[in-house]
Amino acid sequence: MSFFQNAAKVFNKAVTPLLSAPVVGDRLAKSMAVISYTGRRTGKTFSTPVNYQKRDDDSLIIGVMMPDSKTWWRNFYPDPAPITVAIGDTARTGTAVAQRDEKRGVRVKVTFEA
Known part of the structure; x- marks a missing residue:
């Protein structure tokens, strides 16, 4: 595991709570969410905090730095996959691609279920 990956793991554990x-939490929720998804290869469920760029009632855009x-993000590339997005106390399910x-930049678009 690289230095960056170790640092990100520590940061994620500190930020998520x-x-x-x-x-x-109210202030962070204006730009951050916790996503949960199932790994395509492992079948395990993962959760990680992300910074999102744009949000409306139907969708969310996550820029991947x-x-x-x-x-x-590779779990949603090139094919869409299910995702849960928690912002504050609200969790919504949808599909991400x-x-x-x-x-070589990456953006993940989440379309929420009605």
Whole structure:
């Protein structure tokens, strides 16, 4: 595991409980969520905090920073897969699909179920 992956693991463990804490959680929920998904190869359920870029009633866009050093988004590339997104005290299910752009950036679009 690389230095970056170790640092991200420590950061994720510290941030995840803060997202549901009073006062702090409300502020963080304006740009952060916890996603849960099932790994395509392992079949295990994973949860990780993410920073989202855009949110409306029907969808959410997650920009993946440094995508080549992360693996979670590959569960949604190139085919869509189920996902749960928790923002504050509200969790919603939907379908996510990752897309690469011409500059090798990655965005994950989540479309929520009605």
